[in-house]
Amino acid sequence: MARIVQKFGGTSVADVDRIKNAALKVKAAVDRGQEVAVVVSAMSGVTNSLIELTQKMGPLPDGREYDAVISTGESTNAGLMALALQALGIPARSWAGWQIPIHTDGVHGKARITGIDTAEMEKCLKAGEVAVVAGFQGLGPNNRITTLGRGGSDLTAVALAGALKADQCDIFTDVDGVYTSDPRIVPKARKLDKVTYEEMLEMASLGSKVLQTRSVELAMNHKVRVQVLSSFEDKPGTFIVSEDEVVEKQIVSGISHSRDEAKITLLRVADRPGVAASIFGPLSDAAINVDMIVQNVSEDGKATDLTFTVGRADLDAAVKVLTDNKANIAYEKMSSDRGVAKISVVGVGMRSHAGVAQSMFKALAEKGINIQVISTSEIKISVLVAEEYTELAVRSLHTVYGLDAA
Amino acid sequence: MARIVQKFGGTSVADVDRIKNAALKVKAAVDRGQEVAVVVSAMSGVTNSLIELTQKMGPLPDGREYDAVISTGESTNAGLMALALQALGIPARSWAGWQIPIHTDGVHGKARITGIDTAEMEKCLKAGEVAVVAGFQGLGPNNRITTLGRGGSDLTAVALAGALKADQCDIFTDVDGVYTSDPRIVPKARKLDKVTYEEMLEMASLGSKVLQTRSVELAMNHKVRVQVLSSFEDKPGTFIVSEDEVVEKQIVSGISHSRDEAKITLLRVADRPGVAASIFGPLSDAAINVDMIVQNVSEDGKATDLTFTVGRADLDAAVKVLTDNKANIAYEKMSSDRGVAKISVVGVGMRSHAGVAQSMFKALAEKGINIQVISTSEIKISVLVAEEYTELAVRSLHTVYGLDAA
Numbered sequence: 185m186a187r188i189v190q191k192f193g194g195t196s197v198a199d200v201d202r203i204k205n206a207a208l209k210v211k212a213a214v215d216r217g218q219e220v221a222v223v224v225s226a227m228s229g230v231t232n233s234l235i236e237l238t239q240k241m242g243p244l245p246d247g248r249e250y251d252a253v254i255s256t257g258e259s260t261n262a263g264l265m266a267l268a269l270q271a272l273g274i275p276a277r278s279w280a281g282w283q284i285p286i287h288t289d290g291v292h293g294k295a296r297i298t299g300i301d302t303a304e305m306e307k308c309l310k311a312g313e314v315a316v317v318a319g320f321q322g323l324g325p326n327n328r329i330t331t332l333g334r335g336g337s338d339l340t341a342v343a344l345a346g347a348l349k350a351d352q353c354d355i356f357t358d359v360d361g362v363y364t365s366d367p368r369i370v371p372k373a374r375k376l377d378k379v380t381y382e383e384m385l386e387m388a389s390l391g392s393k394v395l396q397t398r399s400v401e402l403a404m405n406h407k408v409r410v411q412v413l414s415s416f417e418d419k420p421g422t423f424i425v426s427e428d429e430v431v432e433k434q435i436v437s438g439i440s441h442s443r444d445e446a447k448i449t450l451l452r453v454a455d456r457p458g459v460a461a462s463i464f465g466p467l468s469d470a471a472i473n474v475d476m477i478v479q480n481v482s483e484d485g486k487a488t489d490l491t492f493t494v495g496r497a498d499l500d501a502a503v504k505v506l507t508d509n510k511a512n513i514a515y516e517k518m519s520s521d522r523g524v525a526k527i528s529v530v531g532v533g534m535r536s537h538a539g540v541a542q543s544m545f546k547a548l549a550e551k552g553i554n555i556q557v558i559s560t561s562e563i564k565i566s567v568l569v570a571e572e573y574t575e576l577a578v579r580s581l582h583t584v585y586g587l588d589a590a
Numbered sequence: 591m592a593r594i595v596q597k598f599g600g601t602s603v604a605d606v607d608r609i610k611n612a613a614l615k616v617k618a619a620v621d622r623g624q625e626v627a628v629v630v631s632a633m634s635g636v637t638n639s640l641i642e643l644t645q646k647m648g649p650l651p652d653g654r655e656y657d658a659v660i661s662t663g664e665s666t667n668a669g670l671m672a673l674a675l676q677a678l679g680i681p682a683r684s685w686a687g688w689q690i691p692i693h694t695d696g697v698h699g700k701a702r703i704t705g706i707d708t709a710e711m712e713k714c715l716k717a718g719e720v721a722v723v724a725g726f727q728g729l730g731p732n733n734r735i736t737t738l739g740r741g742g743s744d745l746t747a748v749a750l751a752g753a754l755k756a757d758q759c760d761i762f763t764d765v766d767g768v769y770t771s772d773p774r775i776v777p778k779a780r781k782l783d784k785v786t787y788e789e790m791l792e793m794a795s796l797g798s799k800v801l802q803t804r805s806v807e808l809a810m811n812h813k814v815r816v817q818v819l820s821s822f823e824d825k826p827g828t829f830i831v832s833e834d835e836v837v838e839k840q841i842v843s844g845i846s847h848s849r850d851e852a853k854i855t856l857l858r859v860a861d862r863p864g865v866a867a868s869i870f871g872p873l874s875d876a877a878i879n880v881d882m883i884v885q886n887v888s889e890d891g892k893a894t895d896l897t898f899t900v901g902r903a904d905l906d907a908a909v910k911v912l913t914d915n916k917a918n919i920a921y922e923k924m925s926s927d928r929g930v931a932k933i934s935v936v937g938v939g940m941r942s943h944a945g946v947a948q949s950m951f952k953a954l955a956e957k958g959i960n961i962q963v964i965s966t967s968e969i970k971i972s973v974l975v976a977e978e979y980t981e982l983a984v985r986s987l988h989t990v991y992g993l994d995a996a
Contacts, residue, residue, distance in 0.1 A: 200646045224963065241670055242677025249676070252684050253669035256662040260640065263659035264647055270655070271648025278658050282688065283733055327689055428828045 187219040187309070187350045191319065192343035194228030195358040196415035197261050207268035207416055209356060214274055221305070221315040221348060222276075223341040226257025231320075247292025251321075251331045256282070258318035258337065266316045268285035276314040279305065281321035282329060286340065288322035294333030295322055297340075300347040309348070314437050317344060319365060335396030342399050346406030351389040353408050355395065356415035361422035362387070362394050364587040365439040369575050372588040376437060378423045378430050383437045386564045387528045400424065427532055435533035435540060436585040441578050442526045443571060445475070448506070448558065452487040452516035462513045463490065463506070470505050472498045476526070476559040476568060487516070491557055492570060496522055524556065525574040528566040529581055541565050547584040553577055593625040593715070593756045597725065597747035600634030601764040602821035603667050612821055613674035615762060616720060620680055626644045627711070627721040628753060629747040630671050632663025637726075653698025657727075657737045661687070664724035664743065682720040685711065687727035688735060692746065694728035700739030701728055703746075706753040715754070723750060741802030752812030760815050761801065762821035767828035768793070768800050770993040771845040775981050778994040782843060784829045784836050792936045792970045797848035806830065833938055839948060841939035842987050842991040847984050848932045849977060851881070852905040853962065854912070858893040858922035865985045868919045869896065872911050878904045882932070882965040882974060893922070897963055899974060902928055930962065931980040933988055934972040947971050953990040959983055 190213060192206045195415070206224075213220045234254045238245045262278035269276035284305060305315050319337025324330035332339050338355060347352035361375040362384065379387075381404035386396040394412055400512075403410045403424060413421025453459055464474055477492040486559035494502045503520055506513065534540045544565055548555060553576065557568040569577055582588060592790055596619060598612045612630075619626045631637075640660045644651045668684035675682035690711060696699035696774060711721050725743025730736035738745050744761060751759035767781040768790065785793075787810035794803040800818055809816045809830060819827025833839075857864055870880055883898040900908045909926055912919065940946045954961060959982065963974040975983055 200643065203647070237606065237666075237670055238673055241609070241673035245673050246676055249669040249672045249684055253666050253673075254688070256666045259665070260643075260659050260662045263655045264643055265657075266655045267644055267647035267651050270652055278655055280658070280735075329686075 186217070187221075187348060187445075188213055189221045189223060189341050189345040189348065189350045189353045191223040191337060191353065191355045192225065192265075192415060193337065193355070193357045194225040194231075196356050197224050197265065198228045200264075201455070202415075203264055203268050207265060207272055207274075209415060210269060211272050211274055213590045214314065219309045221309065221317060221344055221350070222265060223317045223319045223337055223344060224258060224261040225319050225337040226261055226471070230257035230260075247566070248328050251329050255318070255329050255467065258320050260288065262318040266314075269314055269316070274314055275312060276316055277308065278316045280318050282323040282327075284317070285323040285345070286321070286486065288324050288330045288332070288544050290324045290326070290328075290330065290332055292324065292328075295324060295330035297322060297343045300343060300467070302347050305348070328423045335399055338395060338399040339402060342402045342406070342408050342410065345408045346402065349419050351409065351435045351502070352380040353403070354410060354411045354413060356364070356413060357394070358414065358416070359394060359412070359468075360414035360417055360419070361412055362392070362438070364437065365578055365582050366441065369441070369578050370439070370582045372582065374587060374589045376422045377420075378425055379437055380427045380430055381424060382427065382563055383530050383532055384424045386528070386561070387438055387440050390440035390526070390528045390530070390566070391444065392440055395424070430532070433533040434531050435537045436529050436531035436587065437533075438530050439578050439581045439585070439587065440528045440530060441574055443574065445493045445524050445526045445568065446492060446496040447493050447521045447524045447568060448499070448502060449489060449491045449518070449519045450506070450515040450517075451489050453490050454514045455486055455488045459513065461507070465503050466509050466587050467494070467502060470501060472502050472505065476557045476566065478557045490515075493526070493557065523571045525569050525577075526566050526568055527574070527577045528564050529585065531563040532563050534563050534565075543584055544581060547580050548577060551576055551580050591932065592623070592758075593627075593754060594619055595627045595629060595747050595751040595754065595756045595759045597629040597743060598631065598671075598821060599743065599759045599761070599763045600631040600637075602762050603630050603671065604634045605872065608821075609667070609670055609674050612762065613671060613678055615821060616675060617680055617768075618677050619700065622673065623845070625715045627715065627723060627724045627750055627756070628671060629725045629750060630664060630665055631725050631743040631745055636642050636663035636666075654734050657698045657735050661724070661727040661735050661737050664726050668722045668724040672720075675720055675722070680720055681718060682722055683714065684722045684724065686724050688729040690723070692728040692749070694730050694736045694738070696730045696732070696734075696736065698730065698734075698736055701730060701736035703728060703738070703749045706749060708753050711754070726900065741805055744801060744805040745808060748808045748812070748814050748816065751814045754806070757815065758817060759809070760817045760819060760981045762819060763800070764820065764822070765800060765818070766820035766823055766825065767818055767984060768798070768844070770843065771984055771988050772847065775847070775984050776845070776988045778988065780993060780995045782828050784797065784828075784831055785843055786833045786836055787830060788833065788969055789936050789938055790830045792934070793844055793846050793968070796846035796932070796934045796936070796970070796972065797850065798846055801830070835936070839939040840937050841943045842935050842937035843939075844936050845984050845987045845991070845993065846934045846936060847980055850902050851899045851930050851932050851974065852902040853893060853897060853899050853927045853930045853974060854905070855897045855925045856912070856919070856921040856923075857895050857925070859896050860920045861892055861894040868915070869912070872915045873900070873908055876907060876911050878908050878911065882963045882972065884963045896921075899930070899932070899963065929977045930974050931977045931983075932972050932974055933980070933983045934970050935991065936970040938969050940969050940971075950987060950989055953986050954983060956988050957982055
């Protein structure tokens, strides 16, 4: 018998009517003869309100109590969903993270799942009972409740699908799938029928909000077939699958963009061994992630220019760190720029196709868009451009790679 | 070292500021050198909202899911209270019912506590950590969450005080103690310094809303010294204690009244053995509680009149049951009256004093108040009167028994 995990995000279970609507999606799966485990988020807005309450109690809330408080929204919804299913005549029961249990480490606020005991749940599923699981929460050491961090309910769903060896994990949300690009910027963006884990991973880290990186990684590692689909429409979404399921590979599957970047340039840095460590060591110590890095060839063999990007929210902190370490790094001047955007083309087909980067550079040049920094991986090419060119760049590339809807 | 349980009701933890205010009461106890366990309710209104949500999901909610949902308000507040205490520099941790655990039977919605494992909590208390316990909830069979019913957080507090062998259980609420009568009706009502378990039990069952009958019973059975006091003022409340602690016993400690009554009279019921069973059996089967009963002496040895009271909310159902069973009971006529009130005088001193009832009857007669039904116990006398006389009767008796404030 086929087994499926269905996950409903905050907007899909935001009130009584939406929970009932989601319950109909579950009923459809039951009627198809599937064994179903459902993972629910809190009603949209609830977790944020709870976080606010914890913050009002005092500075730096204890992670254990923070988790005890903010996990309650999912517990409420798990019970309500079980009731909604029962009202449809479907046997169902709710499971809190501690009841299963979903074991995690003790890193409160962003715990990692270390194991899921599915023995009890297996019995219930086999007896025809729908298991309704509170997402986002687990059981840490010392019998305390933990939470999994942003996107945690997706993580619960994917991990549970892996542990239950489910045939599929449906992520119901307020978008109907993964698009070739952001439809708000690219009116001709198309919904993808399938996308590979690797592509989805790149897209997630490049700014796509559909699924968090951690969930995609987990799905890839456990070979969980994930479908992202709308809970408000009744049509297929996008399947996230392994590469061998994608018969005809797109050279480029999507164009991503991110405005969360800022650029720092250090001018005339001493060109000697160890200089990179002297720059990036202190930034790393300050928990600042550096993304794209480009180092010019040194003209005189003595000094070079170095450009890199950090998260825009980290820019001020990064500038401070570099100013404090100026003597040690030995650069002449520093400049920074918030007005940049990262544009990326992603596709597993790139591996076997030459000229993808060249098409990109040419298309941007034709539109008069200057490329400031380039970085590449096996299946993506990212460039940094002035932020004002974001929409133009994304739309141009979308056309160039043949992604526009007919 | 003294050990105390402090319980804060819904209005005392209704928002961020009130939780912080309640935390100051806990701090005062810690500063006095006491080991403290705190029991918290949900923010006032939250549990009712959750109950509403469960009802909107469909008819007759499954008790297990109902409990899973409505117990979340207390879990949230336990975490928030722990955070508020930590912000004051007091080591504290929250305990959900399942974490302790507080074992209960499986009667969801009004479970009975069957045992409390205090071993882990003992260690924490001895290490100087305040234990913040989510009230109202427990762990039933099969690892499911149960709730204890109305007044459940009081029950948690008293049971925990018993299990921890606490020296005292303070119930912080929005009234400052137990009064000789309802101050809204009797302006001269006085707050009692002490009241016995037995008296409190009678008062609770006669309409006093201060503490539920079950909590008083539990306190009496486990000899838990309970204090009811205001969380908004800083002064002693009323102690509920065993009789030997009350040195000079009041003959009458208080005057209660209840407007939740309705009267039913059956005229010319056959005066034969088994007739009472034929009346009260069907009512009992319909889960209708009968309170006061009076049967007139039969004049002709053939038929008698029978009067009794039921809860006002049950009157229609009771009338229907008696109508349906008319042939079997064999009465001539039935009349019913919602316009009645039960007035009671309560006091352990009554046992050793004659004439208490006589004073009551005389006082009511002097005011022209007709007594419809009388019922007595060892420490209380209740009479049923026309509802319009409620205030007059209560105030007159308050004066007659010397309870008026100077």
